[in-house]
Each structure stands twice: as structure tokens, then as C-alpha cells.
Amino acid sequence: MSGTGIDPAPGEATLSRAGRWIGASVPRREDPRLLTGRGRFVDDLDRVGLLHCAFVRSSVAAAGVEHLDLAATRNVDGVVAAYSAADLALGELTAILERPEFTVTSMPILAGDRVRYVGEPLAIVVAEDAYAAEDGVDAALVDYRPGTAITTMDQALEAGAQQVHAELIENTVLDLEPFSDPHIGAVFDAAACVAEVDVRTGRQNATPLEPRGCLAEWDARDEQLVVHVSTQVPHQVRTAIARCLRLPERSVRVIVPDVGGGFGLKCVVGREEVAAAAVALRLRRPVKWIEDRRDSLTASFHARQQAYRARAAFDADGRILALEADVRCDVGAYSVFPFTSGVEPLMAATELPGVYRVPRYHVRARGIATNKAPTAPYRGVSRPQIVLVMERLMERAARELHLDALDLRRVNLIEEFPYTGINGITYDPGSYRASLDLCEQQLRDEGWYDRRAQPTADGTVLGIGYACFNERTGYGTEAFSQRKMTVVPGYDIAGVRMDSDGTVSLTTGTSSHGQGHETTLAQVAADQLGLPPTAIKVRQGDTDLVTYGWGTFGSRSAAIGGGAVHLAAGRLGDKVRIVAAHLLDAEAADIELVDGQARHRDQPERSLSLAAVAEIAYLRAHRLPKGVDPGLTAEAAFDVLTSGTFSNATHGVVAALDPATGQAQILRYFVVEDCGVVINPRIVDGQVRGGVAQGIAGALFEEIRYDEQGQPTTSTLIDYLVPTATEIPVIDIMHLETPCTFTETGAKGMGEGGTIGAPAAVLNAVNDALRGTGVELDSVPIRPDAVHRALGGNS
Amino acid sequence: MKDLQLITLTVNGTEHELVVESRRTLADVLRHDLGYTGTHLGCEHGICGACTVLIDGSPARACLTFGVQADGCSISTVEGLASDGELSDLQRAFSERHALQCGFCTPGFLMLAEAYLAEYPNPSTEEVREVVAANLCRCTGYQGIVEAISDVARSRRESR
Numbered sequence: 001m002s003g004t005g006i007d008p009a010p011g012e013a014t015l016s017r018a019g020r021w022i023g024a025s026v027p028r029r030e031d032p033r034l035l036t037g038r039g040r041f042v043d044d045l046d047r048v049g050l051l052h053c054a055f056v057r058s059s060v061a062a063a064g065v066e067h068l069d070l071a072a073t074r075n076v077d078g079v080v081a082a083y084s085a086a087d088l089a090l091g092e093l094t095a096i097l098e099r100p101e102f103t104v105t106s107m108p109i110l111a112g113d114r115v116r117y118v119g120e121p122l123a124i125v126v127a128e129d130a131y132a133a134e135d136g137v138d139a140a141l142v143d144y145r146p147g148t149a150i151t152t153m154d155q156a157l158e159a160g161a162q163q164v165h166a167e168l169i170e171n172t173v174l175d176l177e178p179f180s181d182p183h184i185g186a187v188f189d190a191a192a193c194v195a196e197v198d199v200r201t202g203r204q205n206a207t208p209l210e211p212r213g214c215l216a217e218w219d220a221r222d223e224q225l226v227v228h229v230s231t232q233v234p235h236q237v238r239t240a241i242a243r244c245l246r247l248p249e250r251s252v253r254v255i256v257p258d259v260g261g262g263f264g265l266k267c268v269v270g271r272e273e274v275a276a277a278a279v280a281l282r283l284r285r286p287v288k289w290i291e292d293r294r295d296s297l298t299a300s301f302h303a304r305q306q307a308y309r310a311r312a313a314f315d316a317d318g319r320i321l322a323l324e325a326d327v328r329c330d331v332g333a334y335s336v337f338p339f340t341s342g343v344e345p346l347m348a349a350t351e352l353p354g355v356y357r358v359p360r361y362h363v364r365a366r367g368i369a370t371n372k373a374p375t376a377p378y379r380g381v382s383r384p385q386i387v388l389v390m391e392r393l394m395e396r397a398a399r400e401l402h403l404d405a406l407d408l409r410r411v412n413l414i415e416e417f418p419y420t421g422i423n424g425i426t427y428d429p430g431s432y433r434a435s436l437d438l439c440e441q442q443l444r445d446e447g448w449y450d451r452r453a454q455p456t457a458d459g460t461v462l463g464i465g466y467a468c469f470n471e472r473t474g475y476g477t478e479a480f481s482q483r484k485m486t487v488v489p490g491y492d493i494a495g496v497r498m499d500s501d502g503t504v505s506l507t508t509g510t511s512s513h514g515q516g517h518e519t520t521l522a523q524v525a526a527d528q529l530g531l532p533p534t535a536i537k538v539r540q541g542d543t544d545l546v547t548y549g550w551g552t553f554g555s556r557s558a559a560i561g562g563g564a565v566h567l568a569a570g571r572l573g574d575k576v577r578i579v580a581a582h583l584l585d586a587e588a589a590d591i592e593l594v595d596g597q598a599r600h601r602d603q604p605e606r607s608l609s610l611a612a613v614a615e616i617a618y619l620r621a622h623r624l625p626k627g628v629d630p631g632l633t634a635e636a637a638f639d640v641l642t643s644g645t646f647s648n649a650t651h652g653v654v655a656a657l658d659p660a661t662g663q664a665q666i667l668r669y670f671v672v673e674d675c676g677v678v679i680n681p682r683i684v685d686g687q688v689r690g691g692v693a694q695g696i697a698g699a700l701f702e703e704i705r706y707d708e709q710g711q712p713t714t715s716t717l718i719d720y721l722v723p724t725a726t727e728i729p730v731i732d733i734m735h736l737e738t739p740c741t742f743t744e745t746g747a748k749g750m751g752e753g754g755t756i757g758a759p760a761a762v763l764n765a766v767n768d769a770l771r772g773t774g775v776e777l778d779s780v781p782i783r784p785d786a787v788h789r790a791l792g793g794n795s
Numbered sequence: 796m797k798d799l800q801l802i803t804l805t806v807n808g809t810e811h812e813l814v815v816e817s818r819r820t821l822a823d824v825l826r827h828d829l830g831y832t833g834t835h836l837g838c839e840h841g842i843c844g845a846c847t848v849l850i851d852g853s854p855a856r857a858c859l860t861f862g863v864q865a866d867g868c869s870i871s872t873v874e875g876l877a878s879d880g881e882l883s884d885l886q887r888a889f890s891e892r893h894a895l896q897c898g899f900c901t902p903g904f905l906m907l908a909e910a911y912l913a914e915y916p917n918p919s920t921e922e923v924r925e926v927v928a929a930n931l932c933r934c935t936g937y938q939g940i941v942e943a944i945s946d947v948a949r950s951r952r953e954s955r
Contacts, residue, residue: 031890034898035882037833037873041899044832077797131818209837209845209899209933260835260899261933293838514897514934686893686935693936717842717931724928725937 013533021523022745025682026533029518039258042213042230047286050215051080053276054133054289056123056140057299058115061149061371061710062162065113065122069141073125076139078132081283082125085110088278091244093269095340098484101176102342105165107334107374109244109271109278115144116164116333117373118712119299124275126287149710153307153330153368164333164369173331174342174367178349179423181362187322191313195396200779201385201759202703203305203330206378207722208513210260211291212300214273216280219253226253227277230260232267232511233551236338236487238543240269241277252277256541259513263694264377265301266513267553268336297720298712302704303378305330306344306385310352312393318401318408322360325352325389329382331367334374338487341367344375346483348382353421354390355432355470355648356412361422371710377553379694383756387469391760392778395767406440409468427470430648431736435672436468438734439650442670448654452768460656461791462667463769467760470648473749474559474740476640489550491639492557494564496525496572498632500618502596502611504529504536506569509549510561511541515751516683517557521565523679524745528569529576530593531610547635555749558679559645560638563744567636575632580613582625638744645740647748649673651692651757655765662788664700664766666729673753674736677746684750685733691754693728698755699762699780701727802866806831807875815862821855822846824862825872833873833902837931844930847903848872854910854929873902876909884950885909888943896934903930908944916952920945 016023033039056073070082085108092106111120125136148162155161156171164171188194214229225247231237234254242249259266272289280287291300310325327348335341345365352363394412398405410433414421417429443449443464452462472479477490495507506525510517517540522533529536539545550556573593580598581588590601599607614632616623621630654668671688678684701721705713714720739746759780766787767776775790798817803810806829815824820839825831825848837845839858846857849871876883885908888894895901904927911918911926918926923944927937 027890028893030898031895032882034895034901035873035886035889035905036877037831037902039833039898041832041835043836044826046827046830130823131816207933209843209897209931210835211837258899259897260837261897263933293840293843516896682893686896686939689936689938690896690934691936694933716840717838718840722843722931722933724931725924725941726928728936728938730938731936 021526021533022677022679024523024680026519026523026680028516029522030516041210041258041260042215042228043290045215045228045257047217049285051126051128051283051285051287052130052133053124053126053279053287054130054137055121055272056125056137056142058111058118058120058122060115060144060146061118062147063115064145064147065111065115066143066145068122070123072139072141073136076132076136078128079136080126080128082123082136083279084123085112088275090274090278091246093240093244093271093337095335095337096486097174097340097342098486099176102174103168105167105173105335107271109274117371118710119295119373121271121275124279126279126283130290149371151370151372151706151708151710153328153370156368156370164371168369171369172366173335173369174345176345176349177364179361179363181360184322184324184360184362187360188311188313191321192316193314193397193400194311195314195393195400196311197308197389197392197396197778199308199310199385199389199392201304201306202698202781203302204378204698204702205297205302205704205720206263206265208261208263208265211293211296212266212270212272213290214276215286215288216277217286218281218284224251224253225277225281226255227273228255228257229273230266231256232262232513232553234511234541234543235549236551237269237273240337241274244274245278245281254543256511262513263379264381264553267551268301268339268376293717294715298715299373301336301376302332302373303375304698306348306382308385308389310389310393312397314397314401316401318397318403318411320356320358320412323353323358324362327363327365329367330370330372332370332372332374336374336376338485339377340485341375343377344382348386350423350425351383351472352386352389353423354387355414355468356390357414358422372706379691380752380755383471383752384695384698384759387467387756388760388763388780391467391764395764406436406466409436413468425643427646428642428740429738430470430646431674431738432468432648434736435648435650435674439466439652439670439672443652443654448668460658461769463655463765463767465653465655465761465764465768467651467757467764469757470646471555471750471753471756472644472646473555474640474645474743475554475556476560476644478641479644491637492549492561492564493547493635493637494561494568495547495635496568496633498572498610498614500614502609502614504531506536506538506565507546508538508540508561508565509546510557511549511551513552515552515557515687516680520558520679520683521562524562524565525569528566528573531596555751558747559740559743559749560640562679562747563638564636566744567638568634571634571636572632575634576610576613578628579617579624580608583608583613583616640742642742645676645743645748647673647675647750647753649753649757651761653761653765655762655769657766657769657787657791659791659793662784662791662793664782664787666696666762669729669731671731672734672736674738675750676738676740676748678735678737679745679747687751688733688754689731691752692731692758693723695755695758696728696762697723699759700782703781800863802863804865805869807872817861817863819862820858821860821862821865822857825857825870831872831874835899835902837900842931843900844907845900845903847906847930849906849910852910854907871906873905876905885947888946892939892943892946894935894939894943900930900932904932904940912948912951916948918948
């Protein structure tokens with residue numbers, strides 16, 4: 001292919017054992033450009049006359065803004081313009097849950113007379129280069145009238161506390177009891193065992209290696225504001241920009257270049273993206289904004305800071321009788337578009353029972369506003385926490401009942417499917433029990449239980465821990481509608497076009513940012529069209545190219561996006577068969593598409609190349625059968641109409657604790673996972689490993705911290721401890737396959753499971769190593785000083 | 796008034812003469828003045844290593860180096876690894892081992908590994924892992940990166 005300008009992916013692409021492209025470890029289409037420095041990330045874009053912007057940000061957590069003076073800024077060498085909220089007069093971002101338990105607050109694009117967290121943007125400075133823009137920021141003067149910073153949930157809930165928004169009561173944005181049971185107390189009173197946990201999880205930042213950024217430019221010919229954004233959700237960014245700038249949606253085009261990771265942080269709309277677009281429109285010049293790491297850590301979006309008081313009642317055999325939880329999520333200062341500040345409490349409350357049969361359930365979940373950066377969905381969204389809560393309850397109950405903790409899980413695991421839980425969710429078939437059995441067997445066969453029983457040469461203490469969980473994926477319109485967002489994601493739309501030479505382009509509403517959709521979605525279409533994946537070019541992330549899409553988040557793309565691709569490619573195949581049948585004087589039902597040919601099923605010598613069929617469809621349309629339109633295109637929407645489809649896994653971890661330092665080192669990490677039909681094993685394994693790494697990060701290392709004044713103290717990667725290669729172990733994976741019956745391909749989503757299971761498995765392993773010390777840890781990140789103290793160290 | 800300097804850089808064998816502000820980082824010079832956008836900026840404070848390039852053969856953070864400091868130096872960037880459109884053995888290994896997902900950190904790891912293998916051609920897997928810990932990747936969990944570099948060390952050794 002050299003000389004064509006097209007990169008073949010390195011390595012041979014071969015069909016799966018079943019003779020299909022689905023299931024084959026096809027080399028990634030994305031790799032050659034990314035490996036040679038020819039990827040195109042947003043900061044790689046350049047324009048003649050490009051301006052750069054930076055933001056004047058609040059230096060205090062809670063204050064009235066007395067005065068914002070940009071006069072000196074505007075005089076800085078190289079600064080072109082500087083605008084305050086009043087100068088731009090933009091609409092606000094308002095993300096709403098249509099629930100009486102939700103209090104609506106708005107997020108202005110630039111803060112006006114009040115700031116609510118350190119890093120909140122107050123003004124945009126536009127300059128000839130990025131250095132001058134920062135000079136301009138430094139020259140801005142802001143007079144604050146300081147208020148009391150609300151930095152913890154306890155403080156937020158105190159009587160008489162300052163309210164983060166005047167509309168709030170008790171700083172509570174959402175307070176719901178979706179499942180209540182007034183008589184549950186009696187079950188606890190009568191139970192053989194009541195296990196209780198008090199779990200806190202640290203605030204995290206998703207930390208994509210590429211921070212956020214955009215380049216906005218006015219296209220006078222197309223009369224469009226074109227905004228290139230590093231985002232997961234191009235259409236939702238278009239909607240937000242159109243609303244805030246009061247433009248028709250067709251006057252905004254959002255294009256997503258290569259995206260350097262998102263993990264949820266880029267599935268909400270950034271205020272800076274809207275502001276940069278507004279300035280490009282106003283100045284009629286291209287404007288670029290590239291976030292730096294400090295702003296990314298302190299002023300983009302956070303997640304995960306939650307507190308649970310939970311208890312479960314068990315009978316003497318270890319069977320769960322009831323579950324009760326009080327959940328509080330520190331959602332920060334604003335509700336983010338489109339997911340709202342309710343996403344964490346909603347998901348926690350709805351999905352807490354997890355893989356276990358829970359007959360009685362009572363939950364209260366709250367979102368509490370604080371003067372910290374707003375929260376966005378982050379890989380796993382509340383599931384790392386709820387799995388941790390359930391798995392700690394299991395361990396504690398087992399200890400109190402003197403039962404084996406894995407046997408206690410086995411008593412409670414859902415084994416008959418479909419299963420409709422007390423939470424109203426219907427779980428499609430999975431391999432909950434088998435994954436646990438196989439995971440335990442693997443660690444036993446490897447001799448870890450024997451090693452755990454013996455003293456180690458280096459004085460470290462070994463512990464073994466597990467987490468059993470499922471991962472709700474493929475949230476369709478039905479599942480999302482129950483959240484009652486005013487913007488309801490779910491379905492996806494794919495388009496397929498075969499051009500006159502037989503080459504195929506595919507559009508998808510999903511928006512890959514590392515997941516390899518250019519490869520996997522081509523595999524799905526390839527099986528439908530009898531073409532190799534390399535013959536199919538996937539186009540995505542362009543609101544003018546794609547009919548509509550919800551982007552990529554919540555492990556939806558393989559399940560839902562893949563379903564739409566399967567249907568659209570199938571429809572295109574149907575039309576190809578009709579045209580080919582006419583030309584071959586056969587019935588369409590007898591035509592099969594194989595190896596780039598349309599051929600008669602029983603007489604394979606009667607065949608035409610797809611290129612020949614396509615040529616007729618466009619260039620010799622007079623030869624088409626009567627009533628068949630020229631062209632070879634198809635579009636299809638796909639949706640999941642159930643609760644979603646559930647992947648599942650068991651993680652097994654062996655951890656070694658160093659009594660001298662209190663540090664946990666992971667010696668062994670084994671995953672038995674089931675995500676239904678695997679489209680590309682290489683990519684699935686990559687998602688599992690990368691997910692586990694982020695889960696380990698949350699268990700042992702990462703925490704966004706603030707001081708009592710609401711000043712962020714983790715503003716660099718020296719303070720915020722993203723693990724390196726020496727902290728992340730080899731992760732081995734065993735696959736089970738319980739196909740989904742309603743996603744067209746049998747695939748389930750699986751982008752988040754690694755992250756969901758890891759904190760609980762690591763924490764359980766650490767607690768197993770602490771056996772006999774009388775100390776049990778229920779919160780993450782696990783602090784080395786707590787381990788050190790538990791092991792008898794003086795600290 | 797801007798503090799401007801005339802510098803000469805040889806990038807992947809091509810000589811460039813240009814005028815830069817003293818405070819301009821080598822990363823910005825490479826990316827925005829010369830168009831070598833394969834070098835990425837992930838933190839601009841020397842931790843993530845996405846901007847790793849080779850200065851006279853040694854790996855360096857282009858975000859912590861001023862352009863003027865590299866005056867007269869020979870710089871190697873990711874754009875120089877493939878020759879005549881053919882991926883290098885290391886680039887191929889990264890793809891085969893799925894050592895990249897979003898690909899943003901990848902150029903930094905490739906340059907780090909090139910320099911490392913040139914100096915230490917016989918590393919153990921654990922030594923590779925120690926070196927890989929110089930940079931951050933958020934997508935892969937590092938396993939593929941360690942395997943890819945170890946594979947290349949082995950195959951280069953065997954072909955010597």
C-alpha cells in the first residue's frame with residue numbers, strides 16, 4: 001500500500017477461529033499515525049493568525065467579586081483582548097434532573113459577582129501567543145470579598161453553614177431515597193449478624209495525559225463556528241455552545257481530533273470551550289485554548305469523593321436479609337452539562353446491591369455542594385465505591401459469622417438470569433459464580449495460599465483479596481430516562497456508504513479517544529459486508545458528518561454504537577444483495593457477501609466484485625433494478641431497551657505489606673472477566689489492564705486534596721500521585737463469554753470494569769494481610785501510615 | 796520588548812535556523828515553530844515525560860528545556876523513528892503489544908526506549924520496567940509498553 005498515503009496497520013490481520021472478523025485481534029488502524037507522531041491532537045492544529053487564550057481564575061474558594069480590573073491586562077505586550085462575564089454576556093450551562101429532590105443551579109461560562117472554587121474562570125485573555133496570554137492573566141486584578149469556604153461535606157451540612165449557591169438548602173443538590181423500606185429496621189433487629197461499614201473514598205481527577213483544549217474558528221463561507229475540541233461528546237458540546245452563544249445548532253460544527261484520553265472528564269462540556277468559541281466568533285479570528293496540568297488538576301472536573309454508612313443483615317448461613325445505606329457525594333461547586341451533579345448519588349443508590357441477591361433495600365443518597373471544582377463522571381462512576389462497600393460488608397460478615405468469605409459470597413451471588421433485583425434493574429445473564437470459582441482456583445493453583453501462610457524472607461506480610469462485581473453497560477434511552485435528565489442519552493446512529501469503487505466509509509455517533517473504534521467498528525461492519533476491516537474507514541467525531549451521536553462514555557460504544565453499525569452495515573449489505581441478484585439473475589436471498597464478492601450461495605462461480613456492483617449503483621444506474629434508488633448508503637439507529645447489559649468479573653489480588661514503610665506492593669493481579677462476545681481481544685485486554693491501573697491508583701495513591709481555606713494542595717503531578725510502571729503489576733486475564741442477547745453483536749460494554757473492581761480487591765488484600773492486628777481499613781486511598789501503625793510501627 | 800535569540804537546531808538530521816524568545820521552551824519551538832507536533836506536552840513540569848526527545852542522543856524533557864539551551868544541538872523526535880514509511884522495530888512492537896491506546900504519551904515512551912536500548916542493550920524485564928517508570932501512561936497500565944521494549948531488546952540481541 002506504500003505510495004497510497006494509507007497506512008496499513010502493522011502485523012497481519014487474520015480472522016478469528018470462527019471465521020469472522022468479530023473476535024479477531026485485528027491490529028489497530030489508529031496505531032501507525034500515533035506511533036509516527038502524525039496523530040492530530042487539538043494542540044497540533046495551527047492556523048494563520050491564530051490567537052491563544054488563557055483564563056483569569058479565582059484565587060479564592062468562596063467570595064464575592066468586588067472588582068475585576070482588566071485594564072493592565074489589555075496593555076500587556078501581545079494581548080489582543082480580554083473579556084469578563086459582563087463583556088461576553090453568554091448564556092449559562094444548566095444541567096437539570098427533573099426530580100423534586102434536585103435543586104437546579106446554573107454554571108456561568110465566566111463567573112460574575114461570585115466565585116465558588118479556586119480556579120473558577122473569571123475572564124478570558126486573548127493574545128498573539130500562549131506566553132503573552134499568560135502574561136495578560138498575571139496582570140489582571142481582582143478584588144474579592146471573602147466568604148467562608150465549604151470544603152467538607154460535614155461542614156456543608158452544618159446548621160447555618162454558608163450555602164455554595166443561594167438556591168440550596170443544606171448545600172444539598174440532590175437528596176433521594178429511590179428505594180425505601182420503613183420496616184427494614186426490624187429485619188436488622190432480628191438478624192443473626194449485622195455487618196456495618198463506614199467507607200470514604202478520596203477525591204480524584206481522571207487525569208487524561210492530554211489536558212482539555214479547543215481551537216475555535218469562524219468559517220465565513222459556511223457561516224459556521226467550527227470548534228475543534230478534545231471531547232468525548234461532540235454533539236453535546238455543539239448543543240451547549242449553540243445555547244450559550246444563542247446560535248442555531250447548524251451554525252456550530254464540532255470536530256473532534258485525536259483525543260489523548262478522557263475517562264469521563266471529557267464527557268461534560270467545559271466552560272472554557274464555550275468561552276473560546278465565543279471569542280473566536282466575536283473577533284472573527286481563530287482562537288486556541290490549551291489547558292495546562294495545574295488547571296487540569298485543580299479547575300477541570302473531579303470525582304469519587306464519597307462517604308457511605310452502610311449495613312447489611314445476614315442470617316446464620318450468611319444469606320443477605322437486608323441492605324441499608326446512607327450515601328453522600330461531594331459534588332463540588334456546580335452541576336455539569338449534560339450529566340448534572342446528581343450522577344454519582346444516582347448511580348450509587350440504584351446499583352449498590354451489585355451481584356448479590358438483596359431482598360430488602362433502603363438507601364438515601366445525597367449530592368452535597370462544596371467550594372471545590374465540580375465533579376464529572378469518571379470511569380466507573382460510583383461503582384468502584386459501591387463494590388468496595390459490598391465487598392467490605394461481605395468480608396466483615398464472614399468474619400463475624402466464622403464463614404469463608406468467598407463461600408459467603410457464593411451463598412448470595414445471583415445465579416439465575418434474567419434477574420430483576422429489588423432496585424428494579426434486570427440483570428442479563430452473566431457468569432458471576434464461575435468467575436469467582438475460577439479466580440480463586442487460579443490463585444490456589446499458583447500457590448499463593450501456601451505462601452501467605454508462611455513467613456516471607458523479607459519480612460513483608462502477604463494478603464489475598466477479591467472483588468466480585470458486575471458492570472452495567474450499554475445504558476440505552478430507557479435506562480437513562482429513569483435518571484430524569486432533561487437531556488436523555490442512549491441510542492446511537494451509524495451510517496455506511498459504499499462508494500462507486502466499492503470502498504466503504506462508516507460514520508458513528510460514538511467518539512473514540514483511545515478505545516480503538518476505528519478498528520473494532522470496522523470489524524463489526526466487515527462481517528456484514530464480506531470485506532476485510534482495512535477496507536472500511538470509520539469516521540467519527542464531526543457533527544456535520546454524523547447524523548447525531550451521544551459520544552463515548554459509560555461503556556456504551558461497543559454495545560450500542562456497535563449495534564447501530566451492525567444494523568446499518570446489514571442494511572447496506574441487503575441493498576448490495578438486491579443489486580447483485582438483479583445483475584446475476586438470481587434471488588437476493590441466494591446472494592452472499594464474501595471476500596469482497598457478491599456471489600451465489602450454491603453456485604459461487606456466479607459472482608460480481610463489490611466494486612462492480614457499486615459501479616452500477618452510481619455510474620451506470622440505468623442497470624439498477626426497477627424501484628431501486630441509485631447509491632449504496634444505509635443508516636440505522638440502535639438502542640438498548642432494557643436496564644442495560646451487564647459484564648461481570650472477579651478480581652484476585654495478592655498484596656505484600658512492608659512493615660517498615662506501610663506501603664502495599666501488589667504481587668499478583670488476576671482477572672476473570674466476561675464481557676460477552678469479544679470484538680477484539682487485544683483491545684479488550686487493554687481496556688481491562690488500563691482500567692485496573694486506574695483502580696489501583698484510587699486504592700493506593702491518588703487523592704485530590706484541599707486545605708481548610710479551599711486551596712488545592714495537589715496542583716502538580718508531584719503531589720497527585722499517578723502510578724508509574726513500578727506501581728502497576730502484570731495483570732493476567734481469563735475470559736468467559738456469556739453473550740448479550742440484545743446488542744446485535746453479543747458484545748457487552750467493558751471499558752470501566754477494571755477500574756470498578758480494583759479498589760475493593762486491593763483493599764481486601766491489604767486487610768487480609770492485616771489479619772490478626774485488629775485493624776480493618778475501609779477507605780481509600782489506603783494510607784501507608786495507617787498500615788504502618790496497624791503493623792506496629794511508630795508513626 | 797521581547798528578548799529574542801537566534802538559534803540553530805538540527806532536528807532528525809535537518810538543520811533549522813530560527814529566532815526564538817529566550818523563555819520559549821524547546822517543546823514549543825519543536826511543535827509550534829518547526830511543526831514537529833509528535834512531541835506532546837502532558838504536564839509542562841517534567842513529570843509525565845510525554846515530551847521526551849533526545850538531545851545529542853540523551854533523553855530530555857522538552858518542556859523543561861528552553862529552546863535557546865538546545866542551540867547547536869542535534870534533536871531526535873518521534874518523527875524521525877520510521878524510515879521511508881516503514882515503522883521501526885520498536886514502533887511495530889508497540890502496536891503488536893498494544894502498548895498504546897490514546898497514543899498521547901507514546902512518542903515520549905518511544906524516545907525514552909530508543910535512548911535506553913542504545914545505551915543498555917541487554918536489560919532484564921524488571922530493568923525495563925524501572926526505566927519505563929520515568930514516564931506516565933494513563934491508558935495501558937504499562938504492561939504492553941514493558942513487553943514491547945523487552946521484545947525489541949531481545950530481537951535486536953538475537954539479530955546481532
